[in-house]
Amino acid sequence: MEDWTIGASDSAMNSHNPIYTVFNKIIPPAQFHKPVLSLVAGDPSKCSDFQVHPAFVEAVCDHLRSGKGNCYSHQHGSKEAREFMAQKYSYDNIKLTFEDIIFDFGGSGAIFTIVQSLLNPGDNILAPSPGYPLYESMCQNRGCEVKHYKLKPQENWEIDFNDLDALVDDRTKLLVVINPSNPCGSVFSRDHLLQILDWAKRHRICILADEVYEYLTFEKPFIPMGSLTDEVPVFAIGTMSKLCLVPGWRCGWIKIYDKYKRCGELRRGIENFKSLVAHAPHFMVNAIPQILTSMPEGYSAEVSQKLKQRADIVYQKLSGIPELTVIPTEGSIYSMILIDTNAFRDIPNSEVFAEKLAAEEGLMLLPAECFSSESGFRIVICNPIEVLEDSMDRIKEFVKRHKIANDVEDNN
Numbered sequence: 001m002e003d004w005t006i007g008a009s010d011s012a013m014n015s016h017n018p019i020y021t022v023f024n025k026i027i028p029p030a031q032f033h034k035p036v037l038s039l040v041a042g043d044p045s046k047c048s049d050f051q052v053h054p055a056f057v058e059a060v061c062d063h064l065r066s067g068k069g070n071c072y073s074h075q076h077g078s079k080e081a082r083e084f085m086a087q088k089y090s091y092d093n094i095k096l097t098f099e100d101i102i103f104d105f106g107g108s109g110a111i112f113t114i115v116q117s118l119l120n121p122g123d124n125i126l127a128p129s130p131g132y133p134l135y136e137s138m139c140q141n142r143g144c145e146v147k148h149y150k151l152k153p154q155e156n157w158e159i160d161f162n163d164l165d166a167l168v169d170d171r172t173k174l175l176v177v178i179n180p181s182n183p184c185g186s187v188f189s190r191d192h193l194l195q196i197l198d199w200a201k202r203h204r205i206c207i208l209a210d211e212v213y214e215y216l217t218f219e220k221p222f223i224p225m226g227s228l229t230d231e232v233p234v235f236a237i238g239t240m241s242k243l244c245l246v247p248g249w250r251c252g253w254i255k256i257y258d259k260y261k262r263c264g265e266l267r268r269g270i271e272n273f274k275s276l277v278a279h280a281p282h283f284m285v286n287a288i289p290q291i292l293t294s295m296p297e298g299y300s301a302e303v304s305q306k307l308k309q310r311a312d313i314v315y316q317k318l319s320g321i322p323e324l325t326v327i328p329t330e331g332s333i334y335s336m337i338l339i340d341t342n343a344f345r346d347i348p349n350s351e352v353f354a355e356k357l358a359a360e361e362g363l364m365l366l367p368a369e370c371f372s373s374e375s376g377f378r379i380v381i382c383n384p385i386e387v388l389e390d391s392m393d394r395i396k397e398f399v400k401r402h403k404i405a406n407d408v409e410d411n412n
């Protein structure tokens with residue numbers, strides 16, 4: 001009999017996440033004289049200083065034991081949990097009801113639901129550069145385009161509205177705003193958020209507010225987009241992954257801020273789409289009210305304080321290096337460092353920077369190319385302090401070895 005093989009669908013073959021594609025090229029030596037360090041994974045649970053609070057574990061165990069989460073639930077999650085979230089995330093300008101809350105399979109499940117329910121092939125969305133790569137992957141998979149608008153690093157990574165104006169067209173369905181930002185570590189001011197809402201209102205485009213790092217801010221307050229919206233529908237994304245530091249629990253949510261009920265059809269579309277699959281685990285959703293009420297006062301301030309301490313180390317260690325530009329982190333679990341590629345002998349772009357850094361220093365991090373950008377790299381700061389310090393020293397050594405000025409010194 002002739003041999004036979006099984007093919008994959010076009011959709012599956014067109015699915016890829018740039019993080020994985022690039023990551024596979026960042027290979028440290030098999031045998032290295034120092035421990036190999038990685039600042040790649042945005043997963044706080046891997047660091048002993050960012051472990052889950054025991055009260056959250058207890059809440060999940062209680063709800064698992066109760067047996068009440070053993071059955072199927074409504075596709076958007078149980079009414080009690082949705083009512084709790086509606087109340088928690090209502091603001092003076094807008095009151096949510098349980099119908100405005102949709103639980104999903106992590107924050108990425110929530111984003112997938114919106115992309116699948118809102119976009120037709122040929123539509124496009126506007127997403128930030130640098131920005132979280134999942135938006136691009138999910139749109140490609142749907143036959144849609146992502147148009148990347150630029151953020152201005154020297155102005156706290158604020159949006160370049162000229163760029164937005166140039167990109168928007170009549171097939172643009174969504175503006176993605178990531179605040180606090182992965183990978184930039186920036187936190188937008190109230191004024192800037194109002195400018196963004198104003199722009200969206202003029203163009204009649206709704207906003208996906210990726211706010212998974214809500215409350216992880218250092219000095220500037222986090223201001224939820226939904227609390228400022230009047231005319232513009234906002235879909236705000238949250239997740240246990242980052243709020244409670246447990247990416248493995250796979251539970252996220254969408255909050256729909258839609259004062260003038262512009263999203264009636266979209267809501268029906270979401271309900272249809274979610275009748276196929278994509279529920280958050282029932283017992284996990286049930287546990288959320290208990291988790292959030294058991295969250296000790298000062299919990300996020302304490303986590304943020306630890307993050308700030310680490311962001312300061314990155315800043316202190318790297319800000320004196322002329323070939324790099326460090327924009328101080330204001331929130332989230334990341335620092336984005338810019339590279340002046342003209343200042344290096346043999347590093348034409350940041351992908352090469354990351355590859356050589358892994359090969360020569362045994363240090364892995366993701367280059368800007370993973371985030372629809374160029375000339376930079378992302379550092380995950382929720383790592384042990386000694387790992388961060390060691391890593392920054394390795395970057396320093398690496399830059400010293402590769403910078404152009406070194407050739408001049410060698411000639412002396």
Ligand SMILES: *Cc1c(COP(=O)(O)O)cnc(C)c1O
Pocket residue numbers: 042105106107108109132178182210212239240241242247251252
């Ligand atoms: C982590 C993350 C998400 C979603 O994460 P899940 O683990 O799927 O909940 C969404 N957006 C950004 C910007 C993130 O960093």
